[in-house]
Amino acid sequence: MKEKTTQEVLELLLQRLNIDRSSPVSRVHQLWGDIIGEDLILNAKIHDLKRGVLVIKVTHSTYASMVMLRRKAILSRLKERFPELKITQIQVRSGI
Numbered sequence: 001m002k003e004k005t006t007q008e009v010l011e012l013l014l015q016r017l018n019i020d021r022s023s024p025v026s027r028v029h030q031l032w033g034d035i036i037g038e039d040l041i042l043n044a045k046i047h048d049l050k051r052g053v054l055v056i057k058v059t060h061s062t063y064a065s066m067v068m069l070r071r072k073a074i075l076s077r078l079k080e081r082f083p084e085l086k087i088t089q090i091q092v093r094s095g096i
Helices: 006-016 024-030 032-036 061-069 071-081
Strands: 044-050 053-058 089-094
Touching: 024 032, 024 044, 032 044, 032 071, 044 061, 053 061, 061 071, 061 089, 071 089
Parallel strands: 053 089
Antiparallel strands: 044 053
16 A cells, blocks of 8 residues: 555545635635735734634734734735635734
């Protein structure tokens, strides 16, 4: 029996979980560093997206402040790249 590569295992797992990597939400996750900024990627994660509100969880209140300062730019990038998601608001919560 041939051993599977990490990529093959990942693809199989995504299929079994019915996760479409081409869906807009998956694409947001894939491009999160470009959207949020590479300096925040380790400390600011997507938590939820409902009714046009993107909830971002951060590790510390300092990062919450940074996200809020960039809120307009982040929203602009999201609207430009993913208009179908109709994101209109960002909420930030502490506690990853």
